[in-house]
Amino acid sequence: MESGLSSLLNVSIDFETSHLFFPTIIHWIMAGLFALILVTKVAPFLVAVKRGERTLPIVGEPMDAFRFFGTLALIVAYFYLMAVVGNMFPYTGYGFLFVSIAFVFLMSLMYMHEWTKKAVIIVAINAIVAPGLAWFILAKLFNITLP
Known part of the structure; x- marks a missing residue:
């Protein structure tokens, strides 16, 4: 039983890939937030544009x-x-x-x-x-x- 418990408490770190742990988490969080923004803000805006209630802010504007x-x-x-x-x-x-x-x-x-x-x-x-x-x-x- 002691060998099973000691294997649970044994930690090994792969230093070749350990620096990628937190950036990977941050990338997934940012991707999720981006998807959330698309669903909650962009999709309703595009539906309103399609119905004619709103216009795209860039189209028709003069450009400097x-x-x-x-x-x-x-x-x-x-x-x-x-x-x-x-x-x-x-x-x-x-x-x-x-x-x-x-x-x-x-x-x-x-x-x-x-x-x-x-x-x-x-x-x-x-x-x-x-x-x-x-x-x-x-x-x-x-x-x-x-x-």
Whole structure:
């Protein structure tokens, strides 16, 4: 009887796959929540659209092509240049810092409706302070490696 009890209390861990335990649980929880959202929110909305009570919010709306494609281009350039600049200053996080400053500045300018001197100065200060603060907290305080 002792051998049966000791086998119940014996724990063996497969270290090659043990790191996948919690991500697998999280994936299933997220899939379940996604299905729940589809059933409770999207399906009734589509039924209302089919009956003519509601309309799809995107169809028929004018599109700002400059901002849409500009945003896509800036995001692609941001991730590409972060690696390029990060390789110039390895293990410092300067790739994140310098490219994030330019990204925030250009993205803010692109979405700004009125370009006044005061607004551009505020955007420039925000573009320096926000990524600088994030870089300082992540790279210096928490020692998180940034590109």
